[in-house]
Amino acid sequence: MSDALLSNPIFHDETAAREWLEARIWKHGRFCPHCGVVGNSTLMHGKTTRPGLYQCNACREPFTVTVGTLYERSHIPLNKWLAATHLLMASKKGMSALQISRMLGLPYKTAWFMCHRIRESLRENIKGPLGGAGRTVEADKAYIGGKEGNKHKIKRGRIGGGAGGKEPVFALVEREGAVRSFHLPLVTAKTLRAVLVAQVDRRSYLMTDEHSGYKTVGQEFGRHEAVRHYTGEYVRGDAHTNTVENYFSILKRGITGTYHHVSQQHLKRYLAEFDYRYNERQALGISDAERMEKSVQGIVGKRLTYRRPNQRANEQA
Numbered sequence: 001m002s003d004a005l006l007s008n009p010i011f012h013d014e015t016a017a018r019e020w021l022e023a024r025i026w027k028h029g030r031f032c033p034h035c036g037v038v039g040n041s042t043l044m045h046g047k048t049t050r051p052g053l054y055q056c057n058a059c060r061e062p063f064t065v066t067v068g069t070l071y072e073r074s075h076i077p078l079n080k081w082l083a084a085t086h087l088l089m090a091s092k093k094g095m096s097a098l099q100i101s102r103m104l105g106l107p108y109k110t111a112w113f114m115c116h117r118i119r120e121s122l123r124e125n126i127k128g129p130l131g132g133a134g135r136t137v138e139a140d141k142a143y144i145g146g147k148e149g150n151k152h153k154i155k156r157g158r159i160g161g162g163a164g165g166k167e168p169v170f171a172l173v174e175r176e177g178a179v180r181s182f183h184l185p186l187v188t189a190k191t192l193r194a195v196l197v198a199q200v201d202r203r204s205y206l207m208t209d210e211h212s213g214y215k216t217v218g219q220e221f222g223r224h225e226a227v228r229h230y231t232g233e234y235v236r237g238d239a240h241t242n243t244v245e246n247y248f249s250i251l252k253r254g255i256t257g258t259y260h261h262v263s264q265q266h267l268k269r270y271l272a273e274f275d276y277r278y279n280e281r282q283a284l285g286i287s288d289a290e291r292m293e294k295s296v297q298g299i300v301g302k303r304l305t306y307r308r309p310n311q312r313a314n315e316q317a
């Protein structure tokens, strides 16, 4: 991890970072983020011109590769953004803003801000339902974060309603596939069903524990098996929730070991971070460098899809 950070110029040099990003974002031609025209722009020259500034020959607007991305208007050099993304993507349990600030020589607040922007950009990458005919999806909930002792007295016990101020997280994992996790402040049959039917193909086999909230919605799926954890049953044939529990163990170790305390407000962003790493995991043959590159392309690729007129792309949060 630190080898790549030391040796790769894109993490040290702003020009190298920009050229790296241009090669990836403009793979199929340099396009104008204002009017969308491809391959019809001219590099601008001049003593006061920013490097990498182009002018569109169609709409005459100037642009760089970062226009409309979360890097736009940022005073943080692009190489530091890429380095922070690399650090988050290469660490299985995440990396604290404090450690990133030390490694990149940035103020703590700046590192904290960057980490949250990167996490936010990893959200919304969801496409289509999980599972399908003959596929198995495991569903489970767990209580995450929230060290009661660290909170201000007045807030104690007021959030979430989970044990010890922890927040309920509901996760769906397709076996040999992807995870999607959700902060679910209220765990009822109704809220569980809302997530399940929106996220899982009805033909899937659904594996859960014996929580009563799964009973009725389970009938809407191809097959539903509920293992009886209360009676010590964890595996019955192919019925188990070991895959989703494994995801939760990575999440809990990361949240407890790396981030110590996660507020209710930011929990969804941390979930996006852990989901992303899990879905682009090494077991699927994805290297740290590939994961980082994919995540950056996701960040930038969003600008045309999510940007509305008069809205800066980095205001979409």
Ligand SMILES: [Zn+2]
Binding pocket: 032, 033, 034, 035, 036, 037, 056, 057, 058, 059, 060, 061
């Ligand atoms: Zn244009």
